[in-house]
Amino acid sequence: MKVIDVKDLVKYYGKNKALDSISLNVNQGDFYGFVGPNGAGKSTLIKVLLNFIFKKSGQADVFGMDSQKNSVDIKRITSYVPSDVRYYPNYNCYDLCKLTLELNGLKDDGYLEHIIKELNIDPKKKFSELSLGNRK
Template structure:
């Protein structure tokens, strides 16, 4: 069963493109990555899912229900952490969170204390006295206090220090183990690689790839590092399948997709000092897709 279904979703702001023909699905219990640089359309897609904005065309459903028609009902079961959070600055943290809890049915207020303890958040401080990172913690607690079935995260770790980021990841993974589905939107690819099994890559408002991370890294590409004893003969490496080539003195780096025997054959007559073949990082694959589209 898919918790999220997006089909040909398009949003224009007048003549300006927001997103165009976006389609992907998120399965029940999945942590799904949604990656792209700032301005690529991630937030527009998410805001449409939350019925904060209405699409120009296309459809989106959550729990099998239309996001626009049943938006109020659906949001009872969604936890949302936006990229930036804003609150009434004169209120105390606990008052903000209790007010947020009042919008949902059957919230156990002890859960607020538990989440705040995990994130080392002082519930009795005023919002105005909090750092940006601590305001982000308020947003995390607010998004999780009602034990949502679907968690939507938009650039969730900005403002958090590395230790708190790790606590946050553990918290989300624990919610996922309890049954929550997660849509994880970010431009920080190492985070997505750590958390997600599948990703959708978006560029200029359009999905350019939906793929299993394992397949992206292992089946499609290999990362080669070739260190030579003598001069490089780059003409030997001009064949299909090689991308992202760079040279550092006598060392050659590139991604390769295809039969690796082609690479081995191209080395005949050249003297190698060392050769390393490994899986590329998600970031290297991501850059490859963007350069390929360009």
Template sequence: MNVIEINNLTKMYGKSRGITDISFNVEEGEIFGFIGPNGAGKSTTIRTLLSLIYPTSGSAKIFGKDSVKDAPEIKKQIGYLPSEVFYYDNMKVMDLLKYSASFYKKDCSKRIKYLAEILDLDLTKKIDDLSLGNKKKVGIVQGLLHEPKLIILDEPTSGLDPLMQQKFFHLLEEENKKGATILFSSHILSEVQRLCNRVAIIKEGKLVTVEKISTLQENNYKKIKINIQKEIPKDYFQLEGVTKLEVKNNMISFLYRGNINTILRLITELEIVNLWIEEPDLEEIFMHYYEKEA
């Protein structure tokens, strides 16, 4: 079953670009990554999905219901952390969280204390006195305090130190094991690589691809580096499947996608000092998608 269904979602700001024809589904129980550089349209997609802003065209469903028409009902089951959080400065953290909890008509006080303990958040402080990282923690607790079925996170780790990021990831994995579906938006590939099963890549408001993380990393790409004795013609490795080719003196490096035997035949013709064949990291694959689109 799909928890999120996005169909040809388009949002224009006058004549300026927002997002164009975005379509993807998020399955129940999945941790789904939504990735692209800052300004690619991730937040616009999420805000439109949550009907915080209305689409120019296209539609979205959450739990099989229309995200605009059924918004009040849907939002009871969703935990949302925006990329930037703003609060009433004079409120104490606990008062703010109790106020948030009051919308869900259930006692969340145990849950608030549990989350605050994990994230090392002082509930007695005023919002005004908190650092950026601690304000982010308030947002995380606020998004999770009612044990939502769907958690939507927009750049959730900005402001958190590395140790706190690890605790936060553990917390998300725990929620996922309990059955929560998670949409995780980020421009940091290692986060997505660690948490997600599938990923949608967005660029300049358009969807580039939706892939399983394992497919992105699979054997269809190899990172090859060769140290040779003699220089070779510049076009020696210019064949289909070779990208990011760099030749510097006696060092050659490139990404290769295709029949490994074809490339090995070319390599064995050379006088090799050393050879490295590795799996590329997601970062390199991601850049390949971006360049290919360009």
């Protein structure tokens, strides 16, 4: 099964071509990493796949679904951690995690306390005081 199926994907930022007819197939069970210099299009490709930005042309499917037409369904079954994590810096860890669960329609059921304990995080610590890895 193709998890990602990209054909002739093109994306411009103004006059700058960020993606130039990219084609890529990732099958279930495959592991891929995007490697390249700044401006190569790594983040742009991921953002197109998740419909955070729009492509100029081409096709981008995730789990057999069109990335633009089915973006809500795709976001329900995928996760994305940006390199620059910006949440509410004055929230403490517990409140921010609880808000994230609620916004995603999930119930706590003790999971939040389990994660905080596993990561050895002070639940009263401000989110902005966490290391980059813990913020992600």
